[in-house]
Amino acid sequence: MARDGIYLIRKHEVxxxxxxxxxxxxxxxxxxxxxxxxxxxxxxxxxxxFLLDITNPxxxxxxxxxxxxxxx
Numbered sequence: 001m002a003r004d005g006i007y008l009i010r011k012h013e014v015x016x017x018x019x020x021x022x023x024x025x026x027x028x029x030x031x032x033x034x035x036x037x038x039x040x041x042x043x044x045x046x047x048x049x050f051l052l053d054i055t056n057p058x059x060x061x062x063x064x065x066x067x068x069x070x071x072x
Contacts, residue, residue, distance in 0.1 A: 005026045009021050025043070025052055025060070
């Protein structure tokens with residue numbers, strides 16, 4: 001059974017036999033990728049495109065207050 005959301009395994013946990021994954025976002029998340037600064041995750045869902053600050057997961061910006069550059 002899949003659980004929707006975005007999970008993060010911290011780098012100090014990677015080599016542990018049992019890794020702890022922290023849930024950053026609870027809900028639908030597609031096309032997840034790291035932001036250029038390494039402290040944010042971008043993702044989209046049926047409600048739009050979002051930027052999630054991993055240092056404070058409660059701080060989410062949506063596409064209404066972000067400017068995106070699309071390269072083709």
